[in-house]
Amino acid sequence: MNRRTGLAGSFRNAFRGIATALRSEPNARIHLAATGAVIAAGYWFRCSPGEWAVIAIATGFVWTAELLNTAIEKSMDLLHPDHHPLVKNIKDIAAGAVLLAAIAAVVAAGCIFLPKIL
DSSP: OOTTTHHHHHHHHHHHHHHHHHHHOHHHHHHHHHHHHHHHHHHHTTOOHHHHHHHHHHHHHHHHHHHHHHHHHHHHHHHOOSOOHHHHHHHHHHHHHHHHHHHHHHHHHHHHHHHHHO
16 A cells, blocks of 8 residues: 555445446446346345345455456557457456356345245
8 A cells, every 4th residue: 555545445446446437438338237136126025134244245256356357358458459369359358257156146136035026
């Protein structure tokens, strides 16, 4: 941590990064809508503390993957703005990480909500 930034500045920078991703990345806005829907469903179905923990972990996993994917994509665009097959592979791999996190979150949501619906 930069001494001049301090703890409050570090949090401010982190929240600014999240806001930047939400403004610039359509997929981040999709994840935001999905997060809101899952939270609403959790309240509607009165999830237990354990179920909320699974929801928090799964949601955090997806958001972490999405933000890292965005950082990787932006870094690659900056470092190599021209088309390059290796850059494409790097971006595809990072996107694959988001896809796997999202699939895991959907499975977790299914395990929590399907028994409550059926």
